[in-house]
Amino acid sequence: MLMASAAGGYTGSGIPGAPPASAGTQRKYRLAPWTGDDYTLGHRMRAGDIPPLPRSSERRVDFVIIGGGMAGLASAYFLRDHDFLLLEQYAELGGQSRGKSYRGLDYSLGAAYMGSSDGIYGELFADLGLKPVELPDTKNSWYREGRWFPGVRGADQDILYKSFARLIAQCKPVWKLMPNGELELPVQGPDLERLDMQPFSAHLEGYDPKFVALVDSICKSSCCGTTSELSALAGFYLMQDLVSPSYVFEGGNPALARALASRIEESGRRRCLTGTFVWNVSLRSGGASVDYSTADGAMHRVECRKVIVTAPPLVTGRIIPDLDDKAKAVLLWFKYGSYLVANFCMPKKIFDGAYDNWVGSPFTFADAVVAETPYIATGSYKKMMGSVLTVYQPYSARSTGREILYEGNREELAGELIEQLSRLVEQFQNNLDEVVLTRWGHAMVVAQPGMFAKLTRLLALDTDPLLLAHNSMRGVPSAESAIQAGRLAAQRCLGIHRKTG
Ligand SMILES: Cc1cc2nc3c(=O)[nH]c(=O)nc-3n(C[C@H](O)[C@H](O)[C@H](O)COP(=O)(O)OP(=O)(O)OC[C@H]3O[C@@H](n4cnc5c(N)ncnc54)[C@H](O)[C@@H]3O)c2cc1C
CATH class of the missing domain: 3.90.660.10 (Polyamine Oxidase; Chain A, domain 2)
Incomplete structure (x- = not known):
């Protein structure tokens, strides 16, 4: 049962660096x-140690989704009847909902x-x-x-x-x-x-x-x-x-992430690639190319008409060198x-x-x-x-x-x-x-003062062929923000798809 101590509250140090309760005793668990x-590839990218990018593309899809957390999975779910490829760096889908x-x-x-x-x-x-x-x-x-x-x-x-x-x-x-x-x-x-x-x-x-x-x-x-x-x-x-x-x-929430992943899989196999880290996105009029590595270290390029980025703004700023300084300044503000x-x-x-x-x-x-x-x-x-x-x-x-x-x-x-x-x-x-x-x-x-004003400015960056859909783009961190972000990005893809397709 939960203790209701009469002494009133926690009195231990709780300070990082203080000796743990089990110090000196044999750990029983x-x-x-x-x-x-896993910080390995992210820190490599931060240090500018980017592998040589491929010279040509191997594949073409309508939509690339970067990130397989709740926002990426929601994007893929709403695009499940269309031609997309989802790239997730970790071995498992779900992001923070694993x-x-x-x-x-x-x-x-x-x-x-x-x-x-x-x-x-x-x-x-x-x-x-x-x-x-x-x-x-x-x-x-x-x-x-x-x-x-x-x-x-x-x-x-x-x-x-x-x-x-x-x-x-x-x-x-x-x-x-x-x-x-x-x-x-x-x-x-x-x-x-x-x-x-x-x-x-x-x-x-x-x-x-x-x-x-x-x-x-x-x-x-x-x-x-x-x-x-x-x-x-x-x-x-x-x-x-x-x-x-x-x-x-x-x-x-991992139960929701798993259910989304299996519904996406049911509607078309091997469209969510895990163990794939995106290093670079090049934007051009009417499309983008996305460079990623696989677990064996090999580099690949895929061309697409739209790219949905569900990585945090900080990572987004790093993987898209084409963004101008004004756009980068907004992404790096958070x-x-x-x-x-x-x-x-x-x-x-x-x-x-x-x-x-x-x-x-x-x-x-x-x-x-x-x-x-x-x-x-x-x-x-x-x-x-x-x-x-x-x-x-x-x-x-x-x-x-x-x-x-x-x-x-x-x-x-x-x-x-x-x-x-x-x-x-x-x-x-x-x-x-x-x-x-x-x-x-x-x-x-962190939803610091001025964040919502900044988010409004960020939405202005959300222009063809780039769609920003990390949960943080839609408000305070939550599954709802992630699902909304993914859904809106998918709708934008489909709206444009219908017009031109
Ligand atoms: C500890 C904790 C507790 C939380 N609790 C709740 C809660 O109870 N309820 C709630 O609603 N929300 C909660 N949240 C908020 C949570 O962030 C959202 O609910 C949601 O899971 C976020 O989804 P996302 O897809 O936007 O981001 P993420 O889950 O971060 O997904 C982004 C994905 O992009 C991938 N990625 C990033 N860079 C690259 C790259 N270069 N190449 C390939 N892939 C890349 C990442 O690996 C990750 O899988 C919690 C968050 C944390 C950290």
Whole structure:
């Protein structure tokens, strides 16, 4: 069970570099190799060490999609009846929505849940035969002064619930300005434009600092930035998660990525090539050529009429040398946080917490998701599956996070988290079977003040034959942004295709 310590909160150092809980003792759990990002080819490209490009092309397709994360898969899904080639650098599709399995219990290495299940998302789920579980607002639980508080409303007169009531009242007029709770680009009206330019923290003056620490955790977990690093527009938008349901698949968002991949495969084989790294895109009037390497190091060129780029803006700026300086300046404006995700696999279920369990400073992680929740809700949970706790530790942009992850001391990073979790979860360390650490180097674009104005300028770059469709191009990082980005790019391809085809 989750402990409710009377002492009140985490008192360990939790500081990177501090001796881990297991230091000096024999480790009893398996520590899996790193999963997530592999920096080798990206760093080679950053250093300008680009292999000689092919002189001629071997193939021609209508559309090339760069990246096989949720946005690339969504693009391919909407183009499945057309002639496309998807190029993904890693051996597996899914990007930040990749997952693994423990004793038949699927869990995520990144994205876990969605905030929408109607409109285009509902249609997509129905077409793929997926039924997400709807979790009400008690899906969230908050740790404060040694106690867990479920949801945002409670009879308890604790300052936490009073602060939530005040924050939600403050959010409501802003939410009304967002059609269907979404932030359409370009953002509409002077009120939303003003909020885009202000830090969220400017709206949180006078709140209890421990409450603000929890709100910081929500902002960091969703956007790799604290309340003072995110814009008020992004902050108010994210706070909808406090009162709206979440939609969860067994295995998290990787279940959606897998379903998309198998539908794409059904409609035409070998159109998604994994282990293919794109080094260069040359744009010309009416088309583009895309140069990529395969796992054996060989270089290939494919010609296309349109190219959909779902790599982050930073990578997009590097692989398209033809872009002018003005365009590159916009692409390079974005800041990225990095992310450590730790999956703690246990043979026994020892938590009875909520789905998403939030802590504030001085804990170094933001929240911990109980992966078996959707299995329990659908009745498919079996005791032998045990339990997986997915712990999210985001790092702000320009913090030491990226270096810590690159250095990659798994033993130390796992130990620091175990030390902290042992203070929250009884018998945590004794029940651990396997720990899987995942690192995301440029995990998320930080929705800093001015981001939405910048995104509007970025859309102007989105011109024939180039279509930009990473999730960050459509708003705050989310599966919805990725699906929207992919869908819009596919529609643009098809619109032009119909006109000329
Ligand atoms: C830790 C974490 C937790 C998250 N949790 C949630 C959540 O619970 N809910 C939610 O909605 N969202 C969540 N997100 C946001 C998540 O980013 C989106 O949901 C979505 O999965 C992003 O999809 P994408 O395709 O835009 O980007 P990515 O998943 O980053 O996909 C881009 C793809 O492009 C490939 N690529 C890049 N460069 C090249 C190249 N040169 N050549 C070939 N391939 C290349 C990459 O390998 C990658 O597969 C989370 C993100 C992280 C990091």
